[in-house]
Amino acid sequence: MDKAEFMDALNLIEKEKGIDKEIIFEAIEASLVSACKKNFGSGQNIKVVIDRETGNVACYAQKTVTDEIKDEQNEILLAAARVLNPNYTVGDVVDLEVTPRDFGRISAQTAKQVVVQKFREAEREILYNQYITKEREVVTGIVQRRDRRNIIVQMGKIDAVLASNEQIPGEQYNFMDRLKVYVLEVKQTTKGPQIFVSRTHPELVKRLFEQEVPEVFDGTVEIKSIAREAGSRTKIAVYSKDKNVDALGACVGQNGYRVNVIVKELGGEKIDVINWSDDPKEFIAAALSPSKVLAVALNAEEQSAKIVVPDHQLSLAIGKEGQNARLSAKLTGWRIDIKSETQAKATNFISEEPADAVDMEEAMDVVHMEEMQEEELTQE
Incomplete structure (x- = not known):
């Protein structure tokens, strides 16, 4: 490749790959300095300059002007310097051209290596910039x-x-x-x-809802919290400031269509969608769906809750291997202790009257949704 072809190649790389020519020139010069020092010794100050217009390469030994030489490799007497330029004074740096005879071949090989290296670096940077935007x-x-x-x-x-x-x-x-x-x-x-x-991160479920539910994507419905045990079950709490929008219904979809698309994507993982509430009692009661809740007593200092459920639903509230209670605790941020109605009465578990403010319709919505999920998966 001659100098004209090299300059044309640099212009093309700058245009198509966005690599500044100056970066390539500086990298080639730095590499050629190392090559020159192999000829003149590593202790010598060497400078390589590439003409930005023609591509011509020159190698210079840099020597400091002095009255008394102590380092022959890097110093030059004032008298000798003034032969080259009468304006030199002590302390100036003189560039003496020492370009080797075969430097053209060396510079061409170095230039090729540097261009390939910078090309690869640019490709990596382009790819990184492309994919870093996909994080999260x-x-x-x-x-x-x-x-x-x-x-x-x-x-x-x-x-x-x-x-x-x-x-x-x-x-x-x-x-x-x-x-x-x-x-x-x-x-x-x-x-x-x-x-x-x-495939296990809770945010995967959130992003899938954003893809599948327009109301979540545009912010009309907000996902307040997620608790997930990947491959088994996820609980997700949703809320809408717009009173005309049914947050739970929007996420479940007609006949459970929207949530079932996500269930299929996650290999049949069960998903409980519940309505979030700023009332901890309502929120905890909804989180324990599909079990009904008779009473909730809170200890705000310990962030703990005592729950009473019907006798026949104790195992449902706790869940297989404690999963339902565990996910409900993760979802709400409250430690949960569950007793059946009979157990609660026998131990005076909760002193207050059973809460009648628990939203039973929300719990039934989740039960209905799960039934639809299981029915559809069975049909498949």
Whole structure:
């Protein structure tokens, strides 16, 4: 490649890849300084200059003007300097051209290496800038392979890592499966962007609702909190400031259609949608759906709640292996202690009268929604 072709190539790279020519010139000059020092010794001050218009390369030994030479490699006597330019004084730096005979070949090889390196760096930067905007978002990827316990998911030009602890328990990942994943982090590395994704993060559920429910996407319905045990069950509390909008109904959809789309995407994971309330008693009672709640007593200092449920619904309120109570506690932020009506009376568990302000219709909505989910999954 001659100098004209090299300059044309730099102009093209600057235009198409957005790499400033000056950055490339400076990188080539720095690399050529190292090459020159191999010829003249590492202790010598070397400067390389590339003409920005012609591409010509020159190598200079830099020497400081002095009255008495103590370092022959880096100093020059005042008298000798003034032969070159009578205006030099002690302390000035003189550039003496020492361009090696084969420097053109060396500079051409170095220039090629630098351009390739800068090209790769620019590609990595472009990709990083493209994918960093997807952090904390949901994207669709395609399963490529298994790497030990990790799953490699193709996301456009980059493969993302779905680590074992971010995989839904029991979920199967087969080659070319399409997956929706939550982008946890995008890192810039020397080999390019590295992306880590999740199928278990609670925000995945939130983003899926944003995609599926227009009212959530536009902010009409707000998701106040989420509690999730990936692959098994999720509870999500929703609220709308607009009294004309049924937040729970919007998220569930007609005949449960909207929520069932999300359930299918998560491999049949059950989703309880409940109405959020700023009244802790109402909120906790709704969170324990599908169980009915007879009474709620709060201890604000300890952020704990005592719950009374009908005798025949104690196991339903607690849930299999305590899951319903555990998720309700996560969702509301209150520690929950549940007793049946008979147990409560026998131990004077709650001294106040049973609360009649608990919204039973909300609980029944969730029961109905779950029935629809199970019915549809059974039909499939």
